């Protein structure tokens with residue numbers, strides 16, 4: 610079964626009328642601006658105007674700054690975004706191989722950063738999780754790309770206890786992130802029928818929290834036969850075990866370390882053993898996305914589904930605002946396929962998702978909601994659920 614037209618229409622209407630509130634749309638717009646301002650600050654901090662008097666490619670800039678090699682991915686995407694959105698640099702050449710030359714500005718963004726932060730805060734206290742996350746990126750920029758390349762990965766994979774709250778806010782409290790879990794839960798709940806669900810990259814629990822909250826509210830907890838929660842961070846797995854077993858004692862839970870960049874079999878996920886593989890903002894971590902999806906396909910029973918709530922690239926070569934910080938992480942920026950079906954690291958364009966699902970042998974792939982239908986009223990939209998069937 611592919612997603613029916615009726616379900617697609619219903620989901621699109623729900624996103625438009627309930628999920629994408631005026632605050633969400635406004636916050637998305639403001640965070641884009643905040644990212645542009647932080648990029649301007651970074652450009653000034655590193656004195657890139659002087660360095661780019663002569664045209665340069667990202668690897669040359671990286672070497673001149675003494676940054677680690679693949680930091681060039683972070684600089685390349687930052688400069689492309691600046692070229693497109695603020696005209697600070699001229700961008701020439703093929704995408705991802707561009708040459709950058711300084712053109713103008715940027716002026717000191719300090720006052721506007723404070724103003725935009727104030728406008729974001731006025732939307733509600735949790736919205737500042739997004740500005741805090743970008744502030745953290747600016748504070749950690751040189752440290753992560755030069756002095757301590759593992760620094761951001763320690764945060765993202767829960768190895769640094771001191772930053773647990775920052776990361777929890779960035780993935781769960783931030784309403785712009787939280788909506789990924791709400792979207793995934795709405796799609797998944799409508800498909801469940803008593804089988805086994807394997808959640809991958811469950812992390813701090815956004816996906817499971819939405820799903821079980823909604824299942825309980827609708828009296829649907831019995832629709833889950835078994836729920837296996839996994840992540841590469843045992844700290845995250847154990848914290849979620851503590852939370853969810855207490856809250857939903859009737860559910861048959863499983864808790865596991867699982868690395869999605871390694872084969873399924875040796876990690877004791879047997880072929881044809883699960884009905885749904887679920888992930889909220891985690892599937893894009895796969896370095897070899899087609900190989901990972903083939904593993905998913907093997908683990909699914911015939912007719913089983915993957916359901917991935919994902920941040921997507923609406924334009925093939927865009928840098929998402931939160932990548933100002935995420936691109937400081939080695940695992941985020943080094944998940945590229947360098948193939949026509951996945952030219953950028955991590956997040957995929959909807960067409961990329963359809964292509965990789967096809968390559969991995971899935972019979973159908975749908976991307977929800979109807980992104981084109983929402984384009985005019987929410988031009989900054991960035992979230993979707995990818996559903997594919999074995």
Ligand SMILES: C[S@@+](CC[C@H](N)C(=O)[O-])C[C@H]1O[C@@H](n2cnc3c(N)ncnc32)[C@H](O)[C@@H]1O
Nearest residue numbers: 766780810811812814815841868869870889891
């Ligand atoms: C953006 S977070 C999303 C977490 C959670 N699904 C949520 O929405 O709150 C990505 C998650 O992927 C996990 N992760 C990173 N690399 C992974 C890997 N190789 N295999 C499995 N999980 C991984 C991280 O620990 C993190 O919990």
